[in-house]
Amino acid sequence: MQQAELIWMNGEFVAWEDARVHVLTHGLHYGTGVFEGIRAYETPRGTAIFRHRDHLDRLLRSARLYYMPVPYGLEELRAATHELITRNGLASCYIRPVVFRGYGQMGLFPLDAPVEVAIAVWSWGAYLGEQSKRHGVRAKVSSWRRISSDSLIPQAKACGQYLNSVLAKIETHQAGYEEAILLDDAGNVSEGSGENIFVVRDGVVATPPPDADILDGINRRCAIRIARDLGHQVVERDIARAELYLADEVFLTGTAAELVPVREVDDHPVGEGEPGPITREVQALFEDALYGRAERYADWLDVVRVPSTAS
Numbered sequence: 051m052q053q054a055e056l057i058w059m060n061g062e063f064v065a066w067e068d069a070r071v072h073v074l075t076h077g078l079h080y081g082t083g084v085f086e087g088i089r090a091y092e093t094p095r096g097t098a099i100f101r102h103r104d105h106l107d108r109l110l111r112s113a114r115l116y117y118m119p120v121p122y123g124l125e126e127l128r129a130a131t132h133e134l135i136t137r138n139g140l141a142s143c144y145i146r147p148v149v150f151r152g153y154g155q156m157g158l159f160p161l162d163a164p165v166e167v168a169i170a171v172w173s174w175g176a177y178l179g180e181q182s183k184r185h186g187v188r189a190k191v192s193s194w195r196r197i198s199s200d201s202l203i204p205q206a207k208a209c210g211q212y213l214n215s216v217l218a219k220i221e222t223h224q225a226g227y228e229e230a231i232l233l234d235d236a237g238n239v240s241e242g243s244g245e246n247i248f249v250v251r252d253g254v255v256a257t258p259p260p261d262a263d264i265l266d267g268i269n270r271r272c273a274i275r276i277a278r279d280l281g282h283q284v285v286e287r288d289i290a291r292a293e294l295y296l297a298d299e300v301f302l303t304g305t306a307a308e309l310v311p312v313r314e315v316d317d318h319p320v321g322e323g324e325p326g327p328i329t330r331e332v333q334a335l336f337e338d339a340l341y342g343r344a345e346r347y348a349d350w351l352d353v354v355r356v357p358s359t360a361s
C-alpha cells in the first residue's frame with residue numbers, strides 16, 4: 051500500500067506510523083466499527099471528493115445503527131478530510147474514515163467502550179484493475195449468501211459485517227475468478243463482494259432492490275440516474291441467478307471498483323463476452339462525472355478547500 055504522511059485520529063493529525071491502537075481495542079475483537087470508502091479525483095476545478103456528504107451521512111447513519119455516538123459532526127469530518135488531503139499533498143486519493151469502539155472495555159456489551167474516529171487517505175488505483183474497467187471481469191456466484199436483515203444490518207457499512215464479503219472474495223479468488231456475486235437469503239441476486247450489480251436485458255437495465263439485502267450504494271444511485279438521463283429504462287426488481295447467464299450485459303458499481311463490466315459469470319460469457327453498449331455508455335458518463343467533465347453532475351463533487359489558516 052502506498053503510504054501518505056499524515057492520518058487524522060481523534061481530532062489530531064498524526065504521522066502515518068503513529069496512528070496506532072491497543073491490541074485490546076473492542077472493534078478488533080468484535081468488529082464493532084463502521085467505515086466508508088470514498089474517492090477524491092483530480093478535476094478541472096481542483097481535487098474534488100465524489101459524493102462526499104452522502105458518504106459521511108451514511109457513515110453517521112451506520113454508526114447510529116450500531117449505537118455509536120460519533121463525537122464529530124458531518125461538517126467537522128468533512129473539514130478534517132479536506133485538510134488531511136491538502137496536508138498530504140495528494141491530488142487524488144482513496145479516503146477511509148472509520149469509527150470504532152476503542153480500548154477500555156471488553157465483553158460484548160460495547161456501550162462503555164470509547165468511540166474513536168480516524169481518517170486515512172492514500173493513493174489507490176482502481177480496485178479491480180484498469181484492465182477490468184476496459185475489458186470486464188470474470189465473476190462467480192459465491193456459495194456464501196449475503197448477510198440478511200434477520201441477523202445483521204445489510205444497509206450499514208459495518209466492519210464485522212465484512213467477514214461475509216471476505217469469505218466470498220477468498221472463495222472466488224481461489225477458484226480463479228476476479229469477483230464474487232452473492233445471492234440473498236431467498237436465492238435472488240444481491241450484489242458483489244464490494245459492489246452493487248446491474249443486469250441489462252433487451253435494453254432494460256435492472257438492479258436488485260434494497261430488500262435484496264444490498265448496501266444502498268452511492269454509485270448505484272449515480273448509475274441509475276445516469277442511465278435514466280441517457281434515456282434508458284431502469285427498474286429495481288428481484289433478479290434470479292439464471293438471469294445473470296441470460297443477460298446481454300452485467301456491470302458492477304462501487305467506490306473502490308468504480309464502474310466495472312462483467313464479461314463472464316460462472317463461465318457463461320455475458321452477451322458477446324465483452325462490455326456491451328449500454329454499459330460502455332453509462333461508464334463513460336459516470337467517469338466524466340467522477341473527473342468533473344460532466345457539468346450536469348458538478349454538484350456531486352466536493353472541491354477540496356482549506357481555510358488559509360489551517361495549512
Ligand SMILES: Cc1ncc(COP(=O)(O)O)c(C=O)c1O
Nearest residue numbers: 244245246265267268269304305
Ligand atoms: C458490500 C458493498 N456493496 C456495495 C458497495 C458499493 O457502495 P458505494 O457505491 O457506496 O461505494 C460497497 C462499497 O462500499 C460494498 O462494500
